[in-house]
Amino acid sequence: MKSTLKLQQLFSTASKTLVLSKQQISSSSSCFSTIPNLTDIYLNTEPKRLATLTHEEVSKINLLIPRLCxxxxxxxxxxxxxxxxxxxxxxNPKSISFSILAHSLTLQPDLKLPMSLLTRLTHIPQAHPHLTPICKILIASYLNNGRPKDGFKVYKWMLRPGSPCTIDKATYGILVGGLCSSGLVLEGLMVLRNMLESKVPLLPGDGLRKIVIRSLLREARVKEALAFQQLLPSSNEFGCVEGLRKAVDLLDHLIGNWTD
Structure with a gap:
């Protein structure tokens, strides 16, 4: 049961890390390098049997993650x-402190650690269902912290070739509303176009439509705002295929000719 031993070793190391004094940490900077890179281990040699976690172990991990953060x-x-x-x-994704970890990561000055987490999880097939929820938390946290450009970078990471992420309506809504409200109207319109052009078109709610239209008015693009008000369908409207196509065409024109 190599996987069980590795998990126990990492759990033990994490626990010991919390009781180190500042002097011990500074004099033992190599302690973190001894933690095994489980991603590499599982990529190079697929274990015959994977470890299982008891409810008690999940609870302990949930207590450790916030303390480590x-x-x-x-x-x-x-x-x-x-x-x-x-x-x-x-x-269960609800049983792990993803939100606490994600919030702590978005307080870092760059995206090095958030991308480290996402890259690790990309190489773990069992973790793929967790990627979209984690990205959603990261994006929302960046937007709330006044860092919309970093939130947009996480979104672009989700779109890369071979990505296991599936962007849902909630993620699109957070992005479009947050980017437009933060002044990144062009980026918000780009996300909105992707939203409308998804395999199953995801229509914005009435509140999101109003945010987009108001953001265009703030940019003094009155003509486009009025056009969107007429063409952009909402999730409460049905039978609006023609309006959807015209709205996408309008977005393409607006994005292609956007100037600050």
């Missing part, structure tokens, strides 16, 4: 999260 041991928190999702079956 508060202690700024985010790399260890990422490794512990990835290790938990390597188990079979992986724990």
């Amino acid at each position: 508060l202690s700024n041991h985010l790399t260890t928190a990422i490794q512990l999260t990835a290790a938990a999702l390597l188990t079979n079956p992986p724990p």
